[in-house]
Amino acid sequence: MLYSPYLRARATAQAILQCLGPEDMLAVVSDERLREKEFGITDRLTPLGYRG
Numbered sequence: 001m002l003y004s005p006y007l008r009a010r011a012t013a014q015a016i017l018q019c020l021g022p023e024d025m026l027a028v029v030s031d032e033r034l035r036e037k038e039f040g041i042t043d044r045l046t047p048l049g050y051r052g
Contacts, residue, residue, distance in 0.1 A: 001026045004034035 001016070003009040013028055020026070 001028050002031045002034065003028070004036070005030045005032055006035075009034075 001013055003013040010030065017026070017028065
């Protein structure tokens with residue numbers, strides 16, 4: 001199971017593992033490629049807000 005390096009993602013991965021039985025054990029790895037993209041001042045703007 002891959003998860004992003006954020007704490008909330010790690011907590012979710014751990015909760016999933018607790019629900020699984022020993023026969024379902026998975027390799028759990030934090031993957032930096034799963035970080036959210038940061039777009040600077042244009043982050044979270046709609047197309048209309050970006051043109052304004």
